[in-house]
Amino acid sequence: MSDSTTQRTGVWFVGARGSVATTTTVGLLAIRAGLAGHTGMVSELPQVAAAGLAPLDRIVVGGHEVADGSLAKRAEELSAGGVIPPALAQVLASELTAVDERIRPGVVAGHGSQRSAADRVAADLRAFRTEHDLDSVVVVDVSSTEPPAPEGPAALRTPEALEAALDAGEAPLPGSSLYAYAAFRSGCPFVAFTPSPGPRVPALAALATAAGLPWAGSDAKTGETLVKTVLAPMFATRALKVRSWSSVNLLGGGDGQTLADPDNAASKTATKAHGLEAILGHAVDGPLHIDFVPDLGDWKTAWDMVSFEGFLGTRMSMQFTWSGCDSSLAAPLVLDLVRLVSRAQSLGLRGPVPELGFFFKDPAGSDVHALSSQWEALVAWCARAAAAGGSA
Amino acid sequence: MSDSTTQRTGVWFVGARGSVATTTTVGLLAIRAGLAGHTGMVSELPQVAAAGLAPLDRIVVGGHEVADGSLAKRAEELSAGGVIPPALAQVLASELTAVDERIRPGVVAGHGSQRSAADRVAADLRAFRTEHDLDSVVVVDVSSTEPPAPEGPAALRTPEALEAALDAGEAPLPGSSLYAYAAFRSGCPFVAFTPSPGPRVPALAALATAAGLPWAGSDAKTGETLVKTVLAPMFATRALKVRSWSSVNLLGGGDGQTLADPDNAASKTATKAHGLEAILGHAVDGPLHIDFVPDLGDWKTAWDMVSFEGFLGTRMSMQFTWSGCDSSLAAPLVLDLVRLVSRAQSLGLRGPVPELGFFFKDPAGSDVHALSSQWEALVAWCARAAAAGGSA
């Protein structure tokens, strides 16, 4: 395989015209055009860049999308919402149109068999790789959050059972997992950027390992949970007893709308709650709300209230408010993950990459949630990658 | 020297009837009587306890104090202010009276020569050690914050120059440094719990090293700065650009009153600002206020507003409010530091112990400010201490 720092890398979005994919695409083009800097990109920090990562100017964007519209129009909308500087959407309009032409129709549940849908997705991935002469294509799921996968249907337990079910015309896979299946079948690593099941059903995890492919997930931590995973270790290492931790997330964007459905939100609240308990070592009381407030647009306001006990039982509290733009926070992490997962592939790694837990609320292959520990694991991994040099 | 886990340790407070010393004393007695738990005590966490620390039931308290009054009365006041459970103050009244009898009059600036004052303090320390058969006496400065030490008067540059100045009847030492001088002269380690100069003037740092004594400081981080040193690394490792960080501290207690004097506050604002700049790698705009609001009593409310920039220049913000009781947060750390510095002494360490930076806003001997890194350094130190066993 070629030197990692000169390799041509493809990003294939599931949900290619969503807010996160659009912001990522605009950002990539803007950086390449010298119109934007690297703020928010972890992979440009020297400790991470040291790993020898794919250059941004050799990344090609494609993807699947079920919705109509165009990237240029989505960019304008995001620009009106304050996510993207207005000038960028205008200047990059023609380049966005070029990307648009690489976006293929996504899979709509219930239209045709899952076998044929997966075959089509895999064919799209192979065609993309060939057409653009790519060393690696990383599939990134940034589509709407799905409900948690049902517990253990037999068809999802092993690759063999899964193949048999698909052959039999069954449709056992959640939508996100269908894409992960197609990715692994066509030799592509996968990034589960949302809490959707994706590659985390046992049959697919086994398939990735068998295929020698790395993957990373799930559910990027970009805001309130990010803050939690630095505050909780503070309480823990200072021996302060957290008594309740109440969280409210007000979201206006498409994700907010999806999460207004309690079934979908179940995935999110589950991954959000994981970290706190893991870090503190005990369950913590307090509500965790995710509310859709359309008026907020692409922005999110989260409020957390922590009640804790100190010496001699004295009761104290801390509150924080986070006012962030989820797409702005997510987009640079997408670029980071594409570069890092692609690097993992060039190093011959297979299965979940636990050292990428730094990016996720529910880190696959890891039970470390404290951000500082995750950072150190990531930096150490990058140093090992640096030592491994440019070829696998 | 005896096994560290059976040794008899003295705590000698400078400011023995202040809020922190009183809360520490009440807490120590309460824990010993089985009336309180260890919440807030870092030295009871397994990773730290592993170092082999002095048992709490062999710690004896004494100290100097310039103010009148009694510990029992101070405990009642703190109890009215919600710092100490009312029942404790009552139940422990007679034990507090016993401690009170070990408190000696503090040094009042301008009354007599610094030479004679230092001699008297040193004699008090030696008498305390002898009378109670203590293996180690740790002097802890919890008295009111002094202004920053003047830049480099000749008399404070070397031990020799200092001795000559004292012999000549001069009074070159800030109050806190006079106590550090006496401590080092009588073989006692020192903890600079406040931002006052204490052992940090060059002559005294040299004296401690020459005397083979460890010390730790300065300015315990117990609230807003503690939070800053976990949040700032989050922004840094996520490549988010902090544009301004504004801080307001409303304090009602004695420390608030002291800090209402801008000269005294200068020490505090300096140590509070250190960490942020060190972690982020650049100066950050924004005010840092410390205000005396008597109505708040022993409590403190701090509000911080962080304005930061993400991908494509998007501007976001985070705020937090910390509502804490400074004495409750400080007292268990005093016990931790006494045990850890005493352990450092038993290990034969001399000079500032950088691994105790975890406890301080301005860590002596270290430029590490991120709490998680400080925690790891502390845990590693404790592991080494464990390996070193019970005798130096």
Added chain:
Amino acid sequence: MSDSTTQRTGVWFVGARGSVATTTTVGLLAIRAGLAGHTGMVSELPQVAAAGLAPLDRIVVGGHEVADGSLAKRAEELSAGGVIPPALAQVLASELTAVDERIRPGVVAGHGSQRSAADRVAADLRAFRTEHDLDSVVVVDVSSTEPPAPEGPAALRTPEALEAALDAGEAPLPGSSLYAYAAFRSGCPFVAFTPSPGPRVPALAALATAAGLPWAGSDAKTGETLVKTVLAPMFATRALKVRSWSSVNLLGGGDGQTLADPDNAASKTATKAHGLEAILGHAVDGPLHIDFVPDLGDWKTAWDMVSFEGFLGTRMSMQFTWSGCDSSLAAPLVLDLVRLVSRAQSLGLRGPVPELGFFFKDPAGSDVHALSSQWEALVAWCARAAAAGGSA
């Protein structure tokens, strides 16, 4: 009738050992003993006191209660929770025991017929009035919040239908309404301090008017809603467009537990939402959460986030956090309402007193919600009462 300012007034609590009733009782006794001031008592402000109100030292407390225990013990618990100064609970213990002896067993749903239960309650009220030679007995419902009353069963439409249903052995009345029925039957005014239906079913409203009795309600506004009803008029009169208003209420006390049941919370969220819409003149988006967080004890923390639009569509926001003790905020209002409703009775008023809307989230007989307008209506009413003099 006697001069209002010398009259002997009874307070009869429904829920006489709950947090609000206990705090009110302790407070009344403490003020009378010179151990506490009038902070929080609206009826001691000169504009309200002008109405000529019953003196506090002639108020006698009694009530119904379904729970076991004693007022003295409840006072101790409230004292541990920071609601009542510890010393008060101790000093007033014997007086509390005297009140305890006047507390009768409350009505338990399903035990016996509603007819006989109502007769027993009415008998208790008459006995209390006679025994203590009271000019007026005001029944105050401070028991747990019930679900909203079912829409219009025939039996609750008119006094006649209600009597017939009770005669027929039916149980058409919600618990709170049964007490209101008994109150009106025995000549007692009523205060609906909670959002429970109480006197607001049509049959009872008609009964009160027929009996010549005044009443007031519902759902005292003591915290977050209070703040809303001063902020919303600010936005309205400044022509700023409120786009969303999100509210979170974290409650630890008994009321929190009751409200954790969505059926019961329905009453509360309904009355909390009324005011905002009435003041702004349009529905407002945004969640309204009430969460039970046991750790908070008798305290409540509410967080509100208001997103609004200004000139040229500029989007701005405001947040507030309210940290209050509900029982402390409620108790003085109970005393105020007892005095004011008793005064309304002495003035010969009948039915809901709209000018008491100042105290309530869902003001009976009024659609005014802005606190300042309610205050002016109250002050004007008191001025009229003053002019009317001491007898009806």
Added chain:
Amino acid sequence: MSDSTTQRTGVWFVGARGSVATTTTVGLLAIRAGLAGHTGMVSELPQVAAAGLAPLDRIVVGGHEVADGSLAKRAEELSAGGVIPPALAQVLASELTAVDERIRPGVVAGHGSQRSAADRVAADLRAFRTEHDLDSVVVVDVSSTEPPAPEGPAALRTPEALEAALDAGEAPLPGSSLYAYAAFRSGCPFVAFTPSPGPRVPALAALATAAGLPWAGSDAKTGETLVKTVLAPMFATRALKVRSWSSVNLLGGGDGQTLADPDNAASKTATKAHGLEAILGHAVDGPLHIDFVPDLGDWKTAWDMVSFEGFLGTRMSMQFTWSGCDSSLAAPLVLDLVRLVSRAQSLGLRGPVPELGFFFKDPAGSDVHALSSQWEALVAWCARAAAAGGSA
């Protein structure tokens, strides 16, 4: 005089290219072009519009300015800062240029005598009125805040003393007062939108009355103080005792820079503190900070912390954070005040108009600070104006 609702009105800005004047001008043009609505304009609420106010499409803008640049460029800058929608600045560019041509060079202190400067300003005002055939020209001071006027120099005590001093070549007038002098001399009413002295020196107040001219001021309340004047009455009418009220204002704009100079800030902090004390009836402890944080641009974040006491001495607290855009909040009030002061002139009123206190932190001619009371006074005044009809 013509019917107030058809009259041609001039606005003459002192500081015509500042943020507030530019936003006001853009807004006026945008509303006239049907590109923006009336959000934020009090004078469009029916209770106020009832007064019979000058139509927006007959308002002509002019002004003085000491700074170079153009309105179109300032509009672009404000658009980049999120104050003005980007499209507006572009669409209105040519109209802004037309306004620009009516802007005259402002008075620079120390250049020439105050007598000649005042004559020039007055000549500019008369020329503007004549050239545009205006019924009324209202001078509005939106220039940078000046320090408080020195206490009572003789020259500022009476019109006669002032004239004599000017004749003698002295320069007794603060800059803002020089403009007020010229306004009154040329028959123009005046709005003191900032805390600068303006018309509030005794000689000028007397001059306005003698000239039969109305004026309004001072220091528009647009954010944190606005909120204070609705919250403070809530505490007062609920008999809750405010123990401390701490305020922090972080400002990034030009006003922030001006106020970073403590001399200038003195005007602001004085007017901000007035209201609270007046409403609560007693002085309140707590700091009041105004900080310049350039990073915040045209935006402001204020944090307030109120500590209060309830029944039985229970201590509670409330915090709020206000995130607003000062220019957006101020601009519609400028249009309101121009229309209302012009109406006052048509009604023949002279001197300060106390009923316009609704708009100000330091209401001239009034000691009412509670917003709701101010609103009622304004509405009543408008009703009287309506009754008075279209001519004075």
